Amino acid sequence: MAQENFRELLKKHTLRVTDCRLDVLTLFSSNEKALSFRNLEDNLTKYDRVTLYRTLNSFEESGLVHKIPTDNGAAAYGLCQSTCSTDSHNHDHIHFTCDQCGSVECIESHQVPAVQIPGYLIKEMNFLVSGTCKTCLQSV
């Protein structure tokens, strides 16, 4: 996605267009995997940590990215599909965490199966799968 599209994307979500936000979006789209806060911090050293935290938060609130809980506690963030909005999120895909390289991926090709639990009201689902990712398997 080009720089110009990011401007549109931000405006569509009523977010101001700033250097930091454009750079964060660029980083996300240049990387097919989800990003941890650490990833952001390491790659965008020109911005303050606090600013990156706030950028992720505003992106999450606006439905630009979604938070993915992981086993180790350090959350990852994935770019949302165009079907997501501030109010309704639509990321019923599987999340894969690689034990080797630690990367987190959204497996868009695999939907999370629907579940019903008698007596419970289900609102959100998150299917976390871990093991060895494609890249790591090939590099053996």
Place this chain on the structure above:
Amino acid sequence: MAQENFRELLKKHTLRVTDCRLDVLTLFSSNEKALSFRNLEDNLTKYDRVTLYRTLNSFEESGLVHKIPTDNGAAAYGLCQSTCSTDSHNHDHIHFTCDQCGSVECIESHQVPAVQIPGYLIKEMNFLVSGTCKTCLQSV
């Protein structure tokens, strides 16, 4: 489960039998839901926080409890079934987090459906579901 069974359980996992470990196991079994670190700390004030951290870690390594990641980042711990060992874990059940009371439950009645992703090696699965739990729904 009685105190005597806990001694056996610990020995089976080559863990020394200590007051702290027995008390932690007692707390787990007296509570049908998963416990957060905070829960432990609040209920077992006679032990140091560091000791409780280390107890949970050794239990997790030995396959006595399993860590359940949650959306808010505060992990919960659930007692493993007897089918779990140090090497192979077997808790393919659904994990439910209640938005109201914050409790985490292992839904043993619901198995996690098997998935296969071409090119990936799958080792563990974690199905996180959130919403309103049975107890909170009834107390409205």
Place this chain on the structure above:
DNA sequence: CAATTTATGCAATTACGTTGCAAACGTGAC
């Protein structure tokens, strides 16, 4: 009960995330 290994408690440290505030920047109107 003695010797050895492991667990515990305390203090200090590191890691992580948040808050308040002043300065800088983006936006829309003129």
Place this chain on the structure above:
DNA sequence: GTCACGTTTGCAACGTAATTGCATAAATTG
């Protein structure tokens, strides 16, 4: 373009969560 407004940024400080090192205490084995 530039002005006024509201939002975003960077910095410093704060608060909490979790880890580490070390001396002491307790558990296991023979």
